[in-house]
Amino acid sequence: MKKVTGEKVIYKFSNEMEPVVTVVQGEIVEVHTNDCFFQQIYDESQILESIDYDLLNPATGPIYVEGAEPGDLLKVKVLDIEVDSKSVAAVVAGEGVLGEQVKNPKVRIINIVDGFAIYDKHIKIPIDPMIGVIGVAPAEEDGEWATNSPWKHGGNMDTTDIRTGSTLYFSVNQKGALLALGDCHAAMGDGEMCFTGLEVPAKVLLKLEVIKSKSIKWPIVETKDHTMIIASGDSIDEAIYEASNQAIGHMRDSLDIQWEDAYILGSLVVDLKVSQVVDPKVTVRAAIPKNIVSTKQIIESIVGQ
Amino acid sequence: MKKVTGEKVIYKFSNEMEPVVTVVQGEIVEVHTNDCFFQQIYDESQILESIDYDLLNPATGPIYVEGAEPGDLLKVKVLDIEVDSKSVAAVVAGEGVLGEQVKNPKVRIINIVDGFAIYDKHIKIPIDPMIGVIGVAPAEEDGEWATNSPWKHGGNMDTTDIRTGSTLYFSVNQKGALLALGDCHAAMGDGEMCFTGLEVPAKVLLKLEVIKSKSIKWPIVETKDHTMIIASGDSIDEAIYEASNQAIGHMRDSLDIQWEDAYILGSLVVDLKVSQVVDPKVTVRAAIPKNIVSTKQIIESIVGQ
Numbered sequence: 001m002k003k004v005t006g007e008k009v010i011y012k013f014s015n016e017m018e019p020v021v022t023v024v025q026g027e028i029v030e031v032h033t034n035d036c037f038f039q040q041i042y043d044e045s046q047i048l049e050s051i052d053y054d055l056l057n058p059a060t061g062p063i064y065v066e067g068a069e070p071g072d073l074l075k076v077k078v079l080d081i082e083v084d085s086k087s088v089a090a091v092v093a094g095e096g097v098l099g100e101q102v103k104n105p106k107v108r109i110i111n112i113v114d115g116f117a118i119y120d121k122h123i124k125i126p127i128d129p130m131i132g133v134i135g136v137a138p139a140e141e142d143g144e145w146a147t148n149s150p151w152k153h154g155g156n157m158d159t160t161d162i163r164t165g166s167t168l169y170f171s172v173n174q175k176g177a178l179l180a181l182g183d184c185h186a187a188m189g190d191g192e193m194c195f196t197g198l199e200v201p202a203k204v205l206l207k208l209e210v211i212k213s214k215s216i217k218w219p220i221v222e223t224k225d226h227t228m229i230i231a232s233g234d235s236i237d238e239a240i241y242e243a244s245n246q247a248i249g250h251m252r253d254s255l256d257i258q259w260e261d262a263y264i265l266g267s268l269v270v271d272l273k274v275s276q277v278v279d280p281k282v283t284v285r286a287a288i289p290k291n292i293v294s295t296k297q298i299i300e301s302i303v304g305q
Numbered sequence: 306m307k308k309v310t311g312e313k314v315i316y317k318f319s320n321e322m323e324p325v326v327t328v329v330q331g332e333i334v335e336v337h338t339n340d341c342f343f344q345q346i347y348d349e350s351q352i353l354e355s356i357d358y359d360l361l362n363p364a365t366g367p368i369y370v371e372g373a374e375p376g377d378l379l380k381v382k383v384l385d386i387e388v389d390s391k392s393v394a395a396v397v398a399g400e401g402v403l404g405e406q407v408k409n410p411k412v413r414i415i416n417i418v419d420g421f422a423i424y425d426k427h428i429k430i431p432i433d434p435m436i437g438v439i440g441v442a443p444a445e446e447d448g449e450w451a452t453n454s455p456w457k458h459g460g461n462m463d464t465t466d467i468r469t470g471s472t473l474y475f476s477v478n479q480k481g482a483l484l485a486l487g488d489c490h491a492a493m494g495d496g497e498m499c500f501t502g503l504e505v506p507a508k509v510l511l512k513l514e515v516i517k518s519k520s521i522k523w524p525i526v527e528t529k530d531h532t533m534i535i536a537s538g539d540s541i542d543e544a545i546y547e548a549s550n551q552a553i554g555h556m557r558d559s560l561d562i563q564w565e566d567a568y569i570l571g572s573l574v575v576d577l578k579v580s581q582v583v584d585p586k587v588t589v590r591a592a593i594p595k596n597i598v599s600t601k602q603i604i605e606s607i608v609g610q
Contacts, residue, residue: 089569089572089573090569091565091568091569096568096572097545097546097549098546098549098550098553098568101550101564101568102565102568103564103565104563104565105565106565106566106569108566108569117573119570119573120562120566122560123560123562123570123597125570125573125574125597126596187573187574188572188573189571189572189573189574189575189576189577190576190577190578191545191549191572191575191576191577192572193549193553193568193571193572193575193577194568194569194571194572195572196569196572197572197573198573235542236541236542236545237540237541237582240402240496240541240579240582241402241403244402244403244496244498245403245406248403248498255427255428257425257428258409259406259408260396260407260408260409260410260411261411261413261425263396263401263403263406263407263498263499264394264395264396264411264413264499264501265424265428265430266494266498266499267394267401267493267494267496267497267498267499267500267501267502268394268422268424268430268492268493268494268502268503269430269492269494270494270496270498271494271495271496271579272494272495272496272498272579272582273495273578273579274545274576274577274578274579274589277542277545277577284579291431292428292430
């Protein structure tokens with residue numbers, strides 16, 4: 001098992017990242033992630049405007065996976081997410097869905113005790129840890145992506161289903177894949193309405209594998225019951241189009257049916273789900289139920305390059 | 306118990322509808338609904354363009370509820386949805402999220418056997434019946450609404466959570482509330498991607514009650530674990546704003562906390578969910594978990610008119 005400590009961070013997913021650790025296929029790696037503020041918020045009297053914005057959204061890594069070549073898939077199983085006992089959430093004027101109504105910007109420091117975030121003495125939130133930022137080196141033609149944005153390489157997808165027990169699939173664009181992650185949340189509602197989740201440092205345990213000669217346009221997350229295509233865009237409509245288009249293509253290919261039959265079937269069984277509507281690009285996911293077609297069938301039906 | 310048969314239909318939710326039956330508070334009513342095509346599709350050789358579009362989206366009713374006055378809430382508990390054994394789904398060129406890719410428009414007649422829709426001999430869809438159209442007479446200032454559109458009175462909300470076991474809350478705008486419903490689906494994915502669900506006639510069992518002197522801006526559906534505000538708009542962003550705004554207002558009032566604290570809390574626990582993205586107006590819902598605040602607390606905290 002390898003370990004990557006939290007001071008080894010990147011701020012851009014690029015195709016020229018220097019790996020900080022190398023793992024072999026099937027190896028387990030423990031990754032220490034910082035909160036999205038790099039732990040600059042420690043007191044409710046602080047105001048968000050006072051912190052160093054250049055330090056926001058650090059992602060730990062990148063991790064070089066031996067044998068991962070462009071044209072392969074990187075398979076990332078999330079074995080565990082252990083969050084710190086102190087977390088942060090905040091509102092800023094103008095941010096999030098209802099930002100224009102914020103009159104009293106504020107920072108909240110929220111303790112996590114026995115699996116609950118203690119919001120106040122009457123309100124306890126059951127925690128459900130997730131990874132906000134996770135991705136690989138982008139394709140050459142996709143350039144560089146700041147860690148605060150989601151795109152085809154992954155990045156700031158802020159998707160609640162990226163939790164313990166889930167498996168991610170990314171197209172490998174550079175030798176070694178170059179995986180990095182950060183921005184864990186102890187809790188977040190779908191949408192991340194006010195622009196923060198429950199931001200928290202974490203220890204993440206991952207198992208990394210390579211599937212040869214398969215590639216996908218957008219990241220996939222496999223949960224207990226679904227295969228979800230995670231797509232991002234400048235608008236929710238754009239992201240929904242992309243996620244739906246990939247989902248219907250995968251259903252046509254894996255079930256070997258006419259495209260129109262896959263489209264009708266998709267309308268009956270695929271759930272379009274909001275991931276986040278507050279980052280520079282917004283993110284949705286199209287969830288294909290495994291009782292209709294398994295993730296394995298979907299991956300196997302992808303034509304290699 | 307009262308019964309309303311399927312030939313008693315409306316095509317517009319208006320404030321001048323003539324009731325077809327009267328129930329007292331707490332009474333159970335069995336409502337026979339038509340499929341959205343008024344059963345005009347019975348063979349896969351038909352093309353959608355050949356049917357009478359004036360008959361689309363019939364809603365059975367309206368039902369007059371004694372004691373329901375403007376300024377009250379109508380509480381509608383869905384006790385059962387029994388669907389027919391024959392259902393219809395279709396794609397039309399240009400319709401739905403991926404409509405421009407449809408080259409072979411088609412109609413599918415799908416049998417329902419033992420709780421599964423038999424899509425083909427390899428694909429069986431577990432059914433999960435829901436009510437697509439349900440609403441009351443609109444407010445005077447809201448005018449008339451065709452049954453194919455969702456709005457503040459309800460209507461074509463196409464929300465999968467309107468299923469057996471759920472409870473709906475509508476603001477009463479006219480004496481007797483004047484409830485009508487139709488367009489049941491045996492199955493539908495969130496989003497209703499291709500523009501139809503699994504369209505099916507149904508027998509719906511409802512219990513109707515009145516809560517005096519409370520009113521809400523958008524319909525609410527209560528499920529086992531959530532209180533969901535169902536809002537519609539010309540864009541998904543607009544609908545998300547409306548649903549979020551109501552959800553945060555209800556959380557502030559029912560938990561008696563500052564608006565900004567409700568906004569942060571909402572970002573951590575409220576899920577923004579897609580209902581449908583294909584009707585004349587699109588619909589989303591903001592789901593507040595009952596483990597944070599109960600539906601009863603939310604309803605009680607509403608200030609009467």
